[in-house]
Amino acid sequence: MNGLVSLLAGVVFGLALAAPPGPMNAIIAEEAAWRGWLAGLVAGLGAASADAVFFVLAYLGAVSMVESRPALRATMVGLGGVLMLYFAYGAANGVRASFRPGGGSRAVAEKSKGFRKAFVLALTNPYQVLFWLTVGVGLLRPGTLDVLSWLPLVGADLAGTFVVATGSPALIVGFFAGIGVWIAGFPASIVLAERRIERFAPVIAALSAVVLAGFGVYFLYDAGSFVYAAIA
DSSP: OHHHHHHHHHHHHHHHHHSSSSHHHHHHHHHHHHHOHHHHHHHHHHHHHHHHHHHHHIIIIIHHHHHTOHHHHHHHHHHHHHHHHHHHHHHHHGGGOOOSTTSSOSOOOOGGGHHHHHHHHHHTOHHHHHHHHHHHHHHHSSEEEESGGGSTTTHHHHTTSSEEEETOHHHHHHHHHHHHHHHHHHHHHHHHOHHHHHHHHHHHHHHHHHHHHHHHHHHHHHHHHHHHHHHO
16 A cells, blocks of 8 residues: 555646646657647657756765765755755746647757757756756655645645655656656646646646645655754
């Protein structure tokens, strides 16, 4: 059961990161609108491939190095919390943004190079690099996250009902599965109902902002707990 919960939590987190309007979704929308669903999917795979590269690098080196230095880990997780809140702020601003080509990116590349365009943009995106060096470390580090306990007013009553195991393979698989669901479903929506999907952009952005803000608060709490223990 815990594995299934972690899997579902990973899917939700992956969707929350992938869904807000921005440069990657602008590229996917551009390719899908001009060349069809497959081109949009290929562009999405370019961005996802960059995440896979960062994941491998984090798993092989960054995590072990950070874990051996508790103060460094707390600093990076704290920065990750700030980064998540920044992502949440960007997603909230996306309530007024658009998924249409050019709505989240000023760059216009050749239509036939969607994969390479998205891959290179993702690899050189400082926010994506910081995500895997900060939040990625938190996702890979063994631990638990009691998701519903953070809810205001009812958190105490719901504590223990939705506990996610961080550092578990299920969470990572779910995370990439959530990204996969988005990069496959979003270009299909653009092709089948380009105008209609625009109506859902504010809702998607708002939900993503809530999820990202929740993770941001958790990572800041994690870092703050270390600092408190160190000075107590």
